[in-house]
Structure formats: C-alpha cells, structure tokens
Amino acid sequence: MSAQLNALFSDSYVDISQYRDQHFKGNRYEQEKLLKQSSTLYVGNLSFYTTEEQVYELFSKSGDVKRIIIGLDKVKKTACGFCFVEYYTRADAENAMRYINGTRLDDRIIRTDWDAGFKEGRQYGRGKSGGQVRDEYRQDYDPARGGYGKITQLQRAPEPRHKF
Amino acid sequence: MSRRRHSDENDGGQSHKRRRTSEPIEIEDRLESLICRVGEKSTSSLESNLEGLAGVLEADLPNYKSKILRILCAVARLLPEKLTVYTTLVGLLNARNYNFGGEFVEAMIRQLKETLKSNLYNEAVYLVRFLCDLVNCHVIAAPSMVAMFENFVSVIQEEDVPQVRCDWYVYAVLSSLPWVGKELYEKKDVEMDRLLNQIDGYLKRRQKTHLPMLQVWTADKPHPQEEYLDCLWAQIQKLKKDRWQERHILRPYIAFDSVLCEALQHNLPPFTPPPHMDDATYPMPRVVFRMFDYTDAPEGPVMPGSHSVERFVIEENLHCIIKSHWRERKTCAAQLLSYPGKNKIPLNYHIVEVIFGELFQLPSPPNIDVMYTTLLIELCKLQPGSLPQVLAQATEMLYMRLDSMNTTCIDRLINWFSHHLSNFQFRWSWDDWADCLTQDLEKPKPKFVKEVLEKCMRLSYHQRIVDIVPPTFSALIPANPIYMYKYTEESNGTSLPGYAVAIAVSNAIKNRASNDEILTVLKDVPNPNQEVDDDGGEGFNPLKIEVFLQTLLNLAAKSFSHSFSALAKFHEVLKVLTESDEGKLHILRVVYEVWRNHPQMIAVLVDKMIRTQIVDCAAVANWIFSPDMAHDFTRLYVWEILYSTIRKMNKHVQKIQKELEDSKEKLEKLQLKRKDSGDEEDMEKNSDEEDGQLEEQIERLQEKVESAQSEQKNLFLVIFQRFIMMLTEHLVRCETGSVDFNTPWYKNCIERLQQIFLMHHVTIQQYMGTLENLLFTAENWTITSWPCTSSSVPCSMYLSLFCSPCSCECGKQSLV
Numbered sequence: 006m007s008a009q010l011n012a013l014f015s016d017s018y019v020d021i022s023q024y025r026d027q028h029f030k031g032n033r034y035e036q037e038k039l040l041k042q043s044s045t046l047y048v049g050n051l052s053f054y055t056t057e058e059q060v061y062e063l064f065s066k067s068g069d070v071k072r073i074i075i076g077l078d079k080v081k082k083t084a085c086g087f088c089f090v091e092y093y094t095r096a097d098a099e100n101a102m103r104y105i106n107g108t109r110l111d112d113r114i115i116r117t118d119w120d121a122g123f124k125e126g127r128q129y130g131r132g133k134s135g136g137q138v139r140d141e142y143r144q145d146y147d148p149a150r151g152g153y154g155k156i157t158q159l160q161r162a163p164e165p166r167h168k169f
Numbered sequence: 170m171s172r173r174r175h176s177d178e179n180d181g182g183q184s185h186k187r188r189r190t191s192e193p194i195e196i197e198d199r200l201e202s203l204i205c206r207v208g209e210k211s212t213s214s215l216e217s218n219l220e221g222l223a224g225v226l227e228a229d230l231p232n233y234k235s236k237i238l239r240i241l242c243a244v245a246r247l248l249p250e251k252l253t254v255y256t257t258l259v260g261l262l263n264a265r266n267y268n269f270g271g272e273f274v275e276a277m278i279r280q281l282k283e284t285l286k287s288n289l290y291n292e293a294v295y296l297v298r299f300l301c302d303l304v305n306c307h308v309i310a311a312p313s314m315v316a317m318f319e320n321f322v323s324v325i326q327e328e329d330v331p332q333v334r335c336d337w338y339v340y341a342v343l344s345s346l347p348w349v350g351k352e353l354y355e356k357k358d359v360e361m362d363r364l365l366n367q368i369d370g371y372l373k374r375r376q377k378t379h380l381p382m383l384q385v386w387t388a389d390k391p392h393p394q395e396e397y398l399d400c401l402w403a404q405i406q407k408l409k410k411d412r413w414q415e416r417h418i419l420r421p422y423i424a425f426d427s428v429l430c431e432a433l434q435h436n437l438p439p440f441t442p443p444p445h446m447d448d449a450t451y452p453m454p455r456v457v458f459r460m461f462d463y464t465d466a467p468e469g470p471v472m473p474g475s476h477s478v479e480r481f482v483i484e485e486n487l488h489c490i491i492k493s494h495w496r497e498r499k500t501c502a503a504q505l506l507s508y509p510g511k512n513k514i515p516l517n518y519h520i521v522e523v524i525f526g527e528l529f530q531l532p533s534p535p536n537i538d539v540m541y542t543t544l545l546i547e548l549c550k551l552q553p554g555s556l557p558q559v560l561a562q563a564t565e566m567l568y569m570r571l572d573s574m575n576t577t578c579i580d581r582l583i584n585w586f587s588h589h590l591s592n593f594q595f596r597w598s599w600d601d602w603a604d605c606l607t608q609d610l611e612k613p614k615p616k617f618v619k620e621v622l623e624k625c626m627r628l629s630y631h632q633r634i635v636d637i638v639p640p641t642f643s644a645l646i647p648a649n650p651i652y653m654y655k656y657t658e659e660s661n662g663t664s665l666p667g668y669a670v671a672i673a674v675s676n677a678i679k680n681r682a683s684n685d686e687i688l689t690v691l692k693d694v695p696n697p698n699q700e701v702d703d704d705g706g707e708g709f710n711p712l713k714i715e716v717f718l719q720t721l722l723n724l725a726a727k728s729f730s731h732s733f734s735a736l737a738k739f740h741e742v743l744k745v746l747t748e749s750d751e752g753k754l755h756i757l758r759v760v761y762e763v764w765r766n767h768p769q770m771i772a773v774l775v776d777k778m779i780r781t782q783i784v785d786c787a788a789v790a791n792w793i794f795s796p797d798m799a800h801d802f803t804r805l806y807v808w809e810i811l812y813s814t815i816r817k818m819n820k821h822v823q824k825i826q827k828e829l830e831d832s833k834e835k836l837e838k839l840q841l842k843r844k845d846s847g848d849e850e851d852m853e854k855n856s857d858e859e860d861g862q863l864e865e866q867i868e869r870l871q872e873k874v875e876s877a878q879s880e881q882k883n884l885f886l887v888i889f890q891r892f893i894m895m896l897t898e899h900l901v902r903c904e905t906g907s908v909d910f911n912t913p914w915y916k917n918c919i920e921r922l923q924q925i926f927l928m929h930h931v932t933i934q935q936y937m938g939t940l941e942n943l944l945f946t947a948e949n950w951t952i953t954s955w956p957c958t959s960s961s962v963p964c965s966m967y968l969s970l971f972c973s974p975c976s977c978e979c980g981k982q983s984l985v
Contacts, residue, residue: 059627062769073730
C-alpha cells in the first residue's frame with residue numbers, strides 16, 4: 006500500500022541491549038536470536054528485600070506471568086537483587102519492556118532487559134563474594150543492597166590488627 | 170556452531186541495522202526522514218521548512234516520484250496530528266507540478282478504497298480529512314469534495330445495513346468539517362445545507378440504546394457523557410452558527426495563499442462507498458469523556474467549551490498523538506506537551522482528560538492499562554511544576570464522583586492510582602478523604618480506598634500501608650496476608666476430625682513421600698459424606714481434600730514458588746481428589762479457607778490449578794458464585810479471578826483453533842505440492858502416509874476444538890445462569906421487603922455482568938442460540954439484542970444487557 010515509515014515508528018524500548026551473557030553456551034548470533042524471540046526478562050536493581058509477590062504484582066500488569074525466579078547469592082542463598090520474569094507470550098514481555106522498565110518497584114527504579122532463557126545455575130550471582138558483580142565494585146552505600154559494595158566494605162573494615 | 174549463514178538473518182524492526190549501501194534505499198530513508206520530520210528541531214519557521222522541502226522534493230520527482238507518493242500517502246494515513254503540515258506540502262508540490270498533484274489525489278483515492286476494504290475505518294477517516302484539507306490548499310476543487318460527501322451521506326438510505334456503517338460515513342463527513350466547512354459552504358452552501366439536514370434526520374432516528382453501557386458515570390452532572398455523534402453534531406451546529414470561523418487549527422497554507430491560489434485544482438473522481446460486506450467490522454459507537462470545564466483550570470488560558478469545535482480538534486489531535494507514539498512513552502509525552510497552540514489552551518488539563526478518557530473507555534481502553542500509568546509518570550517528569558497538581562486535582566474529582574462511576578472504571582482507577590502512588594512513595598493526603606470513614610464499607614468511596622490500599626500493599630508490604638495512612642483509616646487497611654492452617658494446637662485443631670492424618674501427611678511430605686504413599690496415608694481419612702465407605706474410599710471426600718491441601722499449603726506457604734512446586738509435586742494426588750465436580754469445588758474452598766487473608770495468593774493458586782487441570786474454568790465460576798463467597802462477591806480480587814478465568818478459556822480455544830488451521834493449511838500445501846510435481850509412484854506412497862497422518866491429526870484437533878468450544882459455552886452458561894439467579898433473588902427480596910433494589914451491591918453486580926458481555930460479545934454471540942433458550946426465555950426475563958440488521962454476523966454491534974424492571978406493567982424484568 007504505502008511506506009511503513011520505519012524511521013518514525015521506532016520501538017526502541019523493545020530493542021535488545023548491548024549486554025551479552027558471557028556464560029551463554031553458544032555464539033553471539035545464537036544468543037541474539039534467542040534474545041529477539043525471548044519471553045523472559047532479566048530484572049535488575051531490585052532491593053534485596055523485594056519479594057516474589059511484589060514482582061508478580063508489578064509484572065502482571067503487562068500480562069500473565071508464567072514464572073519468576075528470584076536471583077540468589079551463591080553462598081548465602083538469599084535474594085541478591087535481581088530476578089527473571091518469564092511470560093507466556095513475547096507480546097506481554099514487550100509491554101513490560103515498554104511500560105514497566107524504568108519505573109519503580111519497592112521505591113527503586115528497576116531495569117528490565119531481554120534474557121535468552123533461564124537455565125539452572127543462572128539464578129546465582131556471579132560476583133566473587135556470592136552476590137552480583139555490580140555489588141562487588143560499587144562504592145556507594147545502598148542499604149537495600151547490603152550497604153557498601155563488597156570491595157569497599159573490605160576497605161572500610163580492614164583486617165583487625167592482632168594486639169598483644 | 171552456527172548452522173545458518175548470516176545473510177539468512179532478516180528480522181525487521183531494527184532501525185539501526187547495517188544496511189546495504191546501495192543508493193536508492195539510502196535515498197528512500199532520507200526522503201522518509203525529511204518528510205516525517207519536517208519542522209522538527211529547526212530554528213527556522215515551519216513555513217520556510219516546508220518551502221525548502223517542497224523545493225527538494227520537486228527536484229527529486231523525476232527519479233523518485235513513486236517513493237515520494239508512497240511516503241506522502243503514508244503520512245496522510247499515519248500522522249493525522251500533522252495533517253495540515255502535509256496538506257500544505259502537497260499544495261506546494263501541486264502548485265509546482267500539476268501532474269504530481271493529480272497522481273497524488275489518485276493514489277489517495279486508491280488508498281482510501283483499500284483501507285475501507287481492510288476494515289481500517291479509523292485510518293480511513295484521516296484520509297478523508299486529508300482530502301478535505303487539500304481543498305483548502307487548492308489541490309482539490311470544492312464541488313467535487315461536496316459530491317463525495319453526498320455519496321457518503323447517501324449511505325444512510327441503505328436498507329438492511331448495520332447502523333454502525335451509516336454512523337461511520339456520517340462521522341467521516343462531520344469530523345472533516347472543522348477543517349473544510351468554511352470553504353465548502355462558501356462554494357456550495359445549498360448542497361451543504363441539504364447534506365446537514367439529511368444528517369440531522371438520521372441522527373434523530375438512530376438508536377442509542379448502547380449509550381448507558383458506555384458511559385463512565387451514570388449521573389449527568391457536572392458533565393453529561395454524550396454519545397459521540399450527538400456531541401460532534403452539537404459542535405458542528407455551533408461552528409455553523411459561528412459562520413465556520415475556526416481559529417484553533419494550525420493552517421500553514423494560509424502563509425502560502427498567494428502561491429496556492431495560482432495552482433490548478435483537480436476534481437475528485439466520483440467515489441462510491443464500497444457496499445456492505447458481511448465480514449465488515451465498523452468502529453464501535455463511543456461516548457465522549459469529559460471531566461473538566463473552564464471552571465477547573467483556575468489560571469491561564471480558558472478551556473474551550475464542550476460543544477466548541479476547538480474542543481473536538483484538540484481531543485482528536487491528542488488521541489492521534491497517543492495512537493502514533495504509544496510504543497515510546499518518552500516521545501509520546503514530549504509530543505503531547507509540544508502540541509502546537511498549547512499556549513492558548515490549558516494543555517495539561519486536556520492531556521489528563523484525554524488520557525483518563527482512554528483509560529476508562531468501555532469496554533476496553535485502546536492501549537494496555539499500564540501504558541497510561543507510565544505515560545502519566547513521564548508527563549509528570551517533563552512538567553514537574555504543573556502536571557502533578559492537575560493529576561492530583563483530577564484524582565480528587567474522580568474520588569468525589571465515585572458514587573455514579575461505572576464499576577469497571579472504578580476498577581481501572583484503583584489499579585492506576587495504587588500503581589501511580591507506588592512510584593511516588595505512596596504520598597497522598599489521605600485525610601482529605603476522611604469523609605469515607607463514616608460511610609458503610611460497601612459504599613463506593615470507602616470501598617475504593619480499601620481496594621486501593623490492598624493493591625498498594627501488594628506492591629509493598631503490610632506494615633508500609635499501616636505507616637502511610639492516618640490511624641483513623643485503620644478499618645480500611647487490608648488484612649495481614651498470613652495463612653490460616655487449622656490443624657495446629659494453637660488454633661485448637663487437635664480435636665478436629667482428620668487431625669491425626671494431617672500430622673501423618675505433614676511428616677510424610679517432609680520425608681519426601683511419593684504421590685502413592687500420600688494416597689495411602691489419606692486412606693485413613695473418614696468420609697463425612699458416607700455412612701459406609703462402599704466405593705473403597707474413591708468417591709468425593711471433602712475431609713480428605715481438606716486434610717491434604719491444608720497441610721500442603723501450610724508447608725509450602727513461604728512463597729508463590731514454594732506453593733507452585735508443591736502443586737506440581739503432588740499433582741497426581743490432587744487429580745485423584747478432584748476427579749468429581751464436587752471435588753473441584755471443594756479444593757477451591759480449601760484454598761480460600763487457608764489463604765483468605767491473601768487474595769493475591771488465592772488468585773495465583775487458582776490460575777495454576779486451572780493451567781494444570783486440577784480444576785476447570787466452570788468450577789471456578791461455580792465457586793465464585795457460591796454462597797461461600799457471597800461476602801467477598803463485590804471485592805475486586807474475585808472479579809480479577811473470574812475475568813482471568815474467562816481469558817484463559819478463550820485463549821485455550823483460540824490456541825487449538827490455530828493448531829487446527831495450521832494443520833489444515835499444511836495438508837493443503839502438501840496436496841498442492843504433489844499436484845504440481847506430477848505423479849511419481851514412490852511420492853504417492855509416501856504422501857498417502859503423510860496425508861493419512863495429517864488427516865488423523867486434523868480429526869483429532871477438530872474434536873479437541875469442539876470439546877474446547879463446548880467447555881467455553883458451558884463456562885458462559887454457568888456465569889450467566891448464576892448471575893440471573895442472584896439478581897432474581899435480590900429483586901424478589903427487595904420487593905418483599907419494600908426496599909429499593911438499586912443498592913451498591915446491585916450496581917456492582919449489574920455492571921460486572923455488563924462488562925462480561927461487552928468484553929466477550931463476539932464469543933458469546935456464537936452461543937447466543939443456546940444462551941437464549943436456556944437462560945432468557947424464563948418467564949421472568951426478556952432479552953433485547955441490538956438492532957443489528959445484518960443478521961448473519963456480529964458486525965461490531967453488541968448485545969446490551971443491563972437489568973431494570975420493565976417500564977410497562979407487564980411484570981417482566983427486562984434485560985434491555
């Protein structure tokens with residue numbers, strides 16, 4: 006009929022980001038293909054105290070949620086501030102990217118990104134201390150994410166000197 | 170290990186993909202960009218930008234004419250909010266190149282025919298409007314436009330066509346008049362008067378029984394919720410009285426008048442409206458949503474009146490902007506706030522009104538609900554000094570008018586407000602709403618606050634809610650969402666029948682017992698329904714269900730995931746226990762008993778149980794309408810469960826239907842392929858097998874579809890049967906007690922029934938025969954369906970069903 010005006014009607018909230026999972030089993034092309042078909046979202050910047058129920062409530066606003074997997078500290082096995090949200094359809098996940106990404110959950114601006122699909126083991130943080138990598142290196146104080154970043158914590162509380 | 174070549178990767182939607190560097194495509198992109206973004210982010214005036222662009226395009230015409238035509242046709246259809254910018258551009262091009270102007274008009278007419286054939290009626294309106302504005306730009310001769318309008322209006326004489334068809338043609342004419350009324354009246358006033366008289370006659374005789382079902386408020390004060398054609402007619406009448414003086418629309422072509430009036434005009438070819446087809450889906454009628462008037466914007470520019478044509482144009486344009494940019498909330502907010510002419514109107518009020526109008530639209534908003542929440546947040550970010558106040562004022566007004574607001578709209582308000590608050594630390598002046606504390610809890614205002622707090626709690630946690638409201642609001646605070654397990658010492662459960670088995674089951678589960686082992690343990694549970702266990706303990710045993718499920722849910726109470734795992738692990742046991750319909754009903758009762766303080770948990774468990782076929786949709790409907798749930802019947806969570814159940818049922822049917830269609834297509838393709846490739850012997854042998862397999866599959870799927878449709882029909886039957894029973898009981902009770910039947914409960918009930926009909930009228934229409942026979946020919950009820958004169962197909966008319974005692978004395982209740 007007529008042109009589709011692609012330049013004008015972009016859908017940038019739904020585009021895949023620059024992030025690629027370094028542990029992904031497969032090449033870049035395969036990962037990108039999965040990302041573009043995925044109905045699973047990674048959700049980051051959660052408070053450690055955010056519950057599965059809260060995530061369900063918020064993400065149900067863009068469609069029926071199939072499954073939520075709360076991200077865990079590998080050592081402590083407690084929530085460490087991220088999760089996966091899987092929808093039954095891609096369309097519902099796209100609406101979450103358009104309308105829930107960048108809004109607040111538990112008073113924090115959360116960030117959603119496409120995920121290639123949950124696999125056992127991916128629910129654990131990959132930081133050296135057990136939590137997420139970002140919590141290793143950050144220097145700010147965030148009471149909802151265990152206070153200071155892990156490295157900063159160690160710097161602030163140096164090894165106690167042995168007194169005689 | 171990539172099994173594909175990279176050149177196979179050909180997915181669309183990536184605007185920054187590396188393109189082949191061949192020139193024509195780059196140039197098409199450039200042309201598209203130039204045209205689409207004309208006037209944006211420029212220090213020069215719109216007029217000089219248009220002048221420049223016209224020059225560029227004129228130069229490109231010899232080589233890129235068809236591309237330019239295509240792009241201009243597209244902007245006419247897809248960017249209606251910038252209508253006059255592009256008609257000016259076309260006007261300038263026509264002045265420089267008469268042939269191009271003619272070809273463009275022809276292309277537009279072709280496009281109009283195609284959009285009408287494709288049921289894209291909303292876009293077709295924009296095309297008609299574009300053609301009209303081309304009259305203002307001296308591209309199209311006014312008399313030929315009037316002739317087209319005459320053909321449009323002649324549709325109202327057609328017999329045996331749906332009213333919505335005539336509505337559309339009338340709307341297409343009326344809604345273009347703000348742009349072109351003046352010009353057409355100057356050239357052809359006699360003909361135009363005749364047209365308007367015909368329209369007047371049509372509007373007076375058309376049916377408007379749909380109106381009460383679409384209104385957001387039942388009260389006419391402070392603003393009546395007008396039927397859309399009535400409102401538009403009033404606006405056009407006023408415009409006519411003002412001698413078609415319209416000052417709001419931005420008209421860049423005025424600056425080019427000297428150039429444009431030198432241009433030669435084209436005549437529109439005679440346009441016959443395509444005949445009505447059975448599969449046509451015309452737009453639904455609608456109601457004009459108004460919540461503000463000039464008294465509400467205290468300072469600054471005055472809000473145009475409800476029957477001013479300015480109001481129509483502003484609302485149209487704002488709706489169009491949302492329609493264009495719904496995917497990109499930041500762009501959408503920016504575009505809304507940079508509406509041309511914004512300094513002369515209280516733009517924030519218009520924007521808020523238009524957004525709420527869409528959010529509350531019945532039966533459904535044009536976009537998903539959450540989009541409006543996020544859009545309003547973006548708008549607050551862009552205008553932090555002014556928009557939040559308008560939003561707060563709007564919220565206050567909506568609260569004040571809750572008593573007459575449609576229940577479904579209240580639901581949306583609850584969801585919007587709670588989600589909005591959760592983005593702003595739940596800050597609200599709750600004390601302003603202290604008036605609700607003295608009212609009965611079933612009245613709309615306290616009910617609203619209660620439901621809002623419940624939703625707020627779901628997005629946070631119980632203590633947070635306790636902290637954010639004044640202590641006076643404690644009666645409205647939701648219950649602490651903890652579970653109730655009956656087989657404990659603390660709750661005096663030791664004397665309950667089945668207590669011992671509950672302990673045994675609990676231990677068994679903790680020791681990782683299998684499904685069979687659990688069933689063995691459960692054999693010890695006596696059956697209160699039977700004197701003698703004559704069927705070996707296999708029949709419906711409510712106590713068994715209670716003992717098992719209460720214990721299981723107790724052990725798995727920690728989180729949703731734990732509960733889902735538990736349901737999955739003991740799926741077998743649950744299937745055995747819920748084989749009968751009574752079993753299914755009872756399991757829902759037990760879920761409610763355990764989790765009645767945590768409606769969200771009930772909802773997700775019911776959802777899971779439907780999806781894993783532990784219960785079916787009809788059982789959920791029966792449970793919701795059962796006496797056990799009567800006291801929660803008006804609570805939002807109950808209806809969210811029912812709506813979700815209906816949705817799941819519909820999706821299930823659609824899924825199997827699609828599988829059937831796909832298999833049929835596959836078979837067809839195979840058969841075609843074989844026909845084409847000639848008749849080789851071994852191909853025939855294989856294909857017979859393949860055919861046979863596919864045919865078998867199709868047969869199986871056909872059965873599956875029929876069975877699913879039967880389940881779907883049964884679900885609606887259950888729902889309507891139970892509704893009618895409840896409503897009848899209520900009416901009888903009120904009559905004998907000589908009380909007014911129109912209680913808050915009744916309003917809630919009727920409006921929910923209405924909503925189910927509106928939402929699912931297409932599906933329900935399929936089963937209308939059965940429903941009419943079984944439900945509505947009972948002596949007490951009559952049903953009036955829409956005067957849908959095209960009998961074979963729904964064609965966007967829906968049944969109007971709301972209940973009121975029949976106005977004549979026949980004693981029948983009429984679902985009018």
